[in-house]
Each structure stands twice: as structure tokens, then as C-alpha cells.
Amino acid sequence: MKPTSAYILIESLPGKALDLVNTVKEVEGVKTVHLVTGPYDVIAFVEASDLKSLGELIVKKIQASGCVARTLTCITVEK
Numbered sequence: 001m002k003p004t005s006a007y008i009l010i011e012s013l014p015g016k017a018l019d020l021v022n023t024v025k026e027v028e029g030v031k032t033v034h035l036v037t038g039p040y041d042v043i044a045f046v047e048a049s050d051l052k053s054l055g056e057l058i059v060k061k062i063q064a065s066g067c068v069a070r071t072l073t074c075i076t077v078e079k
Helices: 017-024 051-065
Strands: 004-012 030-035 042-048 068-075
Touching: 004 017, 004 051, 017 030, 017 042, 017 051, 042 051, 051 068
Parallel strands: none
Antiparallel strands: 004 042, 004 068, 030 042
């Protein structure tokens, strides 16, 4: 079965963008992480075995990091 993948756009708490990048890049399933300009501070590309696992990765690992103000998840529909 093909993994479920998504781009996660992340707004960090003030002053926490670098901490967020360092935390997110260590999360299992995160393939790439970039510090960016614009309304979001970080964009991560992630893969998980299914939609439920993807949701758990986002909520329990990324959003729970203590550095996140909000996220926007863009699930890929085709590679």
C-alpha cells in the first residue's frame, strides 16, 4: 500500500522557528523540513502508512512540540 504523504505548513510561536525546525526534523516520518518566509515559518514534507497515522504524527508529534501556533495540512493526491 502506498504511504499517505502531505505538506505541513507550520506557524511557530514567536521566537521558536529555529527550535521548531530542529524538533520537527527528528520526528519519524518527516522527510524534509524548510524554514521559509511568508505567513508560515516552516514547511515539512511527511509520510505515514495511512491517514490515521498521518493525523497522529501531526497532532502528537508536531503540534505537541510546544513551538507551534497553528498548522495547515495539504495531503498529496498524486506523486
